[in-house]
Amino acid sequence: MLRFVALLLLIFWSSAASAQELTEVLGPAGATERLVIRSTTDLAVMRPVVEDYLVARPNLRIDYEQWGSNDLYELTADECAQRTPGADIVISSAVHQMVRLVNDGCAATYRSDLTASLSAELRWRDQLWGISREPAVMVYNRDLVPAEEAPRSRFDLLDLLRPDASRYRGRVATYDIETSGLGYLLAFADSLEASTFGGLMESFGRSGAVATCCSAEIIDAVIRGEYLVAYNVLGSYAMARAQEDERLGIVAPGDYTLILSRGAMIPRDAPSEALASDFLDYLLSPSGREALEEALLLVRLDEDEGSPLELPENVQSIQRPISLSPALLIALDTHKRGIFRERWRAAFPSEW
Known part of the structure; x- marks a missing residue:
């Protein structure tokens, strides 16, 4: 029986490890303290932030x-259910999944002057914070999309896809909501926000758009x-690439x-809760x-001076923040x- 249990644990941890996209140790080899960060943020993007934190x-x-967001959610939920220490801090773009974890009692409570200074939309129960x-x-x-055709709104995108002979057929992409927790969140937010959502779904299907x-x-x-x-691509990643390649318009x-x-x-059973709290305060x-x-x-x-991001004139009025709140539980x-x-x-249909 013990061998069977050990085999099951080995299978679980092997599959969990294989689901990781990347693991790297930062900081001195002889360090006496250790902080484990699990995140959906690409290390290439987050590395300068982590290295700045380590300087002092x-x-x-670390x-x-x-x-990936779905794998991170499932691992964190499993560790919560089993009361297994894992990460010290979890950071995810799929915030609806994070709200579920907090709602299920998987988070530690922490409050400081810095966390308290966040707006209500960026703080929930002193257990989840928008960073x-x-x-x-x-x-x-x-190079391939004429300036006059570059879509400035969802209505423009619909117009590009409407003609049966559109050259954009099969050449428009978005997140696959089955494999990307972030993709699901953004699509679900669209469905609540946009009068164009039904039309977009119909146009995506008719024009052979790609979910990936x-x-x-x-x-x-x-x-x-x-x-x-x-x-529905995250602007942070797009802007970083646009700085390197001027072919990308945003x-x-x-x-x-x-x-x-x-x-x-900060997970409820985090091994180094104090270090996690310190890193959160740094962020x-x-x-x-x-x-x-x-x-x-x-x-x-x-503040778009020098930015590759193309903004409309009414930039203040168009912003729709996704608040950290129980309302996100509807998505799950x-x-x-x-x-x-x-x-x-x-x-x-071609994806299934």
Whole structure:
């Protein structure tokens, strides 16, 4: 029996490890303290922030684990249910999943002057905090999409897809909501916000749009010209790539622009809760905010000088922040999720 249990544990941990996208240790090899961060944020983006934090902490090493949102949610939920110590802090763009974890009693409570200074939309129960500010954008290939055709709103995107002979057929991409928790969240937010959502789903299906993964892959495919336009891409990743390649155009949709804040949570059974709290406070401190802004994880839409992000004139009125609140639990309701997925699959039948 013990061998059987050990085998099951080995299978579980092996599959969990294989689901990691990347693991790296930062900090001195002889450090006496250890902080484990699990995050959906690409290490390439987050590395400067982590390294800035480590400068004043010579006795700390950080184990940074990069995960896909669905895998990170499932592992964190399993560890919570089993009361198994795992990460010290979890950071995810799929904030509806983070709200579920907090609602299920999986988070530690922490309060400081810095966490208390956050607005109500970025703090829930003193157990979940919004640490970034990132618009969901449309991107396009500047070389292949004429300036007059570059979509400035969802209505423009619909117009591009409407003709039966549209050259955009099969060359528009978005997140696959089955494999991306972030993709599901953004699509669900659209369904609540936009009068255009039904039309977009119908147009995506009729024009052979592609549902795929993930931010970096979608953006690179647009730059290569495999796709001409991509919809609902995180602006932080897009802006970082646009700085390197001028072929990438980025648009904050002029009808409305969803604003995401990545959620940070300290698990209830975190081995190093005090270190996690210190890292959270750093992220919310002036020096941490500066590092996040330099990493393009804090995007100020009203300060676009030198930015590759193309903004409408009414930038203040179009912003639609996704608040950290119990309202996000609706996105994970089994019945509603099932209906939403069926609607999505009808729009992308070739994916199933």
